[in-house]
Amino acid sequence: MKIVVAVKQVPDLQQVRIRNRQPVLDGVPFTLGKIDKNAMEAGVQLKEASGSNLIVLSVGNEEVEETIKEALAAGADEAYLVLDNKLVDMESSFSASLIAAAVKKIEDVGLVIFGEGSGDNYSGQVGSRAAEILGLPQVGCVCQIELEGSRVRITRSLEDSEEVLEVQLPVVVCVLGDINEPRIPSVTQILKAGRKPQEIIELSDLDLDLSAAKKVTTLNNLAPENDRKRVAVKTVEDLVSALQAEGFMGRK
């Protein structure tokens, strides 16, 4: 059986600066989304427990070839990449159709694992949309996955409760960031990553309508205005006076 982990390369958010309320993305390196690393770790743990083959799948521009080495170092056996320099700023519905089309090219897929949201947009649609296109059941907000032969037991963590579910493979799961603590790859793993097989899929190899109209437009994208008072307070006395003046004392 094969386990597929779908990941997205995102700009390293720690390095995004704001200038005149505009995000500056030039020169910001790409990395894997934070929760995507948890999705990878979940895949590695299931691979270790079941002896499955672990494939990392991504779509994007040619820089993905470099970014994906993080996932190969983390323990994926091989990468399937849909690469084209047109594939930037894709909307969720388009990413999902590319990922679903690529998954269809892989035989004997038991599990497709996504992070619950990408590091940059955090829209959380791609896993659900891909599951629908593939016609597979899905479970999101997953905090535990246990393979039991051809079935899988999954725990979904909601705001105020947890549900334990069971379903026949294949299934799509979207994992939470707190499902695990991703291991840091060893130097040997990192060195090996560059030699692991990468299957490059051309856009023309996928049965897709690339002319579909955009479903969502972004009118603007600005950092919020900071209109805080920014009063420097020196002593606890001053702080308490300020809280009093604002009417926060003696409310209880």
Added chain:
Amino acid sequence: MVILIYSEKSELALELLTAARVLGKDIGTDINALSINNDIQAEELAAAGVKTYSIKNSAINLADTASVAGGVYKAAMQLDASLVLLASNRRGKELAGRLAQKLDAGCLTDVNGLQVINEKVQCTRNTLGGATIATQQIESNRQVIALAPHSFTAAAHLEGGVIQDLTIEAEASPIILIESRSKTGDVVDIEAADILVVVGQGMEKDDMVLAESIAKTLGGELACSKPVATDKKWLTEDRIIGLSGKKCKPQLAIILGVSGQVQFTVGIRDAHTIVAINNDENAYILQMADYAMVADLKVILPQLHKALG
């Protein structure tokens, strides 16, 4: 425009109703609510004055997103709804993508503001991990918008609501619910608190008791940055503020020992008044505070505790 609203949580569905009515002021709307296998909810929604369609079909499995999406999809088609409003809580967000795919709709999740401009619904939501706020609109004929919880107030009681049964066919669900259990520990709703004392990794564990006592004295709740709950496990996850936690807008937030990365600040930047105390004068959190104090928490917390006494 025909709007269909759905959330499995009545309180959130009532917020969606308020949002739908806000849209209705600018574009003529026909608002319909949906409840699935939940008679009590259907009554609650109808009591808020909305036409409520009630599906009763035990084959629709709430734990199976595909199954729920199928039910909402069929209802949207029968009612010819062009806009489906969902809640962006965990279940709602999972549902949004699947439903949008079925409807061939554009979809926006975690939307925290809506307005109608030139007959289009413009939505605001956080992007780039919360560093920016994007204004986006859906261009496709059908739209799915999932609204962040508490972006709108819940609709109050209003006359004129009716309940109508809606017959929807559904296939058997492949997902079996083995067990559903409430989360253990002190489940607290920090989003509802007027005052929050928020602790970060700059705190020492010994001082947590002081922070808790300060929160209590002010009549507030204790909240935290993500690592305090997930790594240090000093507090439960329901107290996490930030992109992957809760987004709170208290009257007052006192933020102790949090550096202020955007993944955190996105969850608290709508607070009315922010007090930040940090020992690092370059900590970003001090720039987004109304009252900023550079100080060692070890020294300051006992003083503050005493002064608030």
